[in-house]
Amino acid sequence: MEDPNDKVTLTVDGMDYGGWKEVSIGAGVERQARDFDLSITWRWPGSSEQIRPVRHGARCEVRIGRDLVVTGWVGASPIRYSKTEATMRITGRSLTADxxxxxxxxxxxxxxxxxxxxxxxxxxxxxxxxxxxxxxxxxxxxxxxxxxxxxxxxxxxxxxxxxxxxxxxxxxxxxxxxRPGSAGRAADRLVLGENILEGDAPLDFSRVFSEYVAKGQRAEQDDDESADAAEVVGSSADDRIGRRRRLVINESGQVTKELAQWRADWERDHRISKALEATYQVQGWRQSNGALWIPNLIVPVVDPIIGFDRDMLIAEVTYSRRRSGGTIATLKVAPPDGFEPEPNDKRKRMKVKKGKTGDNFEYLLPADWEKR
Structure with missing residues (x-):
């Protein structure tokens, strides 16, 4: 029997639709608009499970139990049927899709x-x-x-x-x-052997370099040397990479020395963070305290197979239910630095506090995350 806390309800024009057999609801820090895809299948003719058609473009709400997870618009309602059964889907996106x-x-x-x-x-x-x-x-x-x-x-x-x-x-x-992590900290850890069902980490370092050079131009001022004004350069070396790999980034517009240096540092941290993205599946959509897993939480990850023992950012969450696969939350995690916006001003970079760590990637990343 379905847990009332995990019952998915779509509300359109004051009418609640439930009984969804398959569910996919996605949200993430790199998304401006979350989305949903709900479907129900009934056998026919003569089935009592048929639901009233939903108006396209209607404002809607999607809830998991009492938790409101999407407020948006109905985008599509595809129907597929055969001689023995029919499947109706309702899809949509957040209000912010506009x-x-x-x-x-x-x-x-x-x-x-x-x-x-x-x-x-x-x-x-x-x-x-x-x-x-x-x-x-x-x-x-x-x-x-x-x-x-x-x-x-x-x-x-x-x-x-x-x-x-x-x-x-x-x-x-x-x-x-x-900001990365501004939603707070998760109540639970992700731990291999406890709540992790599956883990997947491409660990693709093909876009990681040993040296990042940011170059740009700025207008000459009265006290500038001509050569200094013509080109502004910032560089960030990463001697932890085993061979020479040099990347040059050409910045457009007016560039200061501070901005060029920030850009070089940002490229270094962003690319390593993206290389260490991992995806985990856990049973159920909620943590042990009853709260849903949500994006932008800082969560400790202990996974000796991939090599993690550190705080990570939940970048994306997908709540899914399949007739054959049960109720699963899929969490994409990565080091929080990978989600800092690209630089375009004079601000100096904020530092991450370092500490002891038990993971296998200490040579690549700051050891822990201090909420900023």
Whole structure:
């Protein structure tokens, strides 16, 4: 019998739809909009399980038990049938999907001397989307102008990079301005031999280098030497890589020495973090305290097969149920540094506290994560 805490309900126009045989609900820090795919199969003719058709484009809510996990729009309702049975699916995305697909209004189009949060709220307000400043950022920007043809999300992404934030969504369909780990810490660990059912880590280091060089140009000032003004260079060496591999990044626009150095350091940390992404499956959608597994939590991972014994960031969660596979949460994790936005200002990098670790990748990564 289905656990009431894991019952999936789709609510459309005040009507609840349940009994879904297959479920896939996905959310992640690198997604601006979460999505869902629900299906039910009934045998016919004469079945009492048939459900009323759902209106396309209708506003909807998806819940797991009492937890609201998606607020969005119905996108499609494909139907497939044979002589003996029919399957109906309902798919959709978060309210924030419109920020991914649509462009900003032409007016005002430019903002001066305002906080980033104010500009974000102005960009999304025509779509009725609320903003949560989870990162508690108060940065004021001198100027922001919408670029022709860019989407709302692309414009917001440029804005948030100034404050080292990223944007995602939540179960209420709100835009969330967040930092890696700002959702808190998980109640449970991921431990091989305890709650990990399967693990998968490509461990692909083909895009990791021993030296990162960022180059750019900046306008000459009165006290500059001509050669210094013509080219700005920042470099970050990684002597832990076993052979010489040099990568040069050419930055566009006006580049300061600080920005060039930050870019080189960012490439180094980002690429190593991405190389160490891993995906784990656990039984059930909830932790031992009853809370759902959610993105942007810091979770300790103990996996001697892959070689991890450290804090990781939950980058993505997929809640799935299959008629043959049970109720599974699939968690993509990686070192938190891999989710820092790309640099584009003068700010110096924030440091990660190092400590003892028992994993096999100490030569590649900072040893633990200190919440910033």
């Amino acid at each position: 920020l991914v697909d649509c462009c900003p209004d032409d007016k005002p189009g430019q903002w001066k001397g305002q906080r980033i949060e104010q500009v974000v709220r102005s960009l999304v307000s025509p779509y009725g989307i609320k903003v949560v400043n989870e990162g508690r950022d108060t940065t004021v920007i001198p100027n922001h102008t919408v670029k022709p043809g860019e989407t709302i999300f692309e414009s917001i992404d440029r804005l948030l990079t100034v404050s080292r934030l990223f944007s995602t969504d939540d179960g209420q369909g709100r835009l969330v301005m967040a």
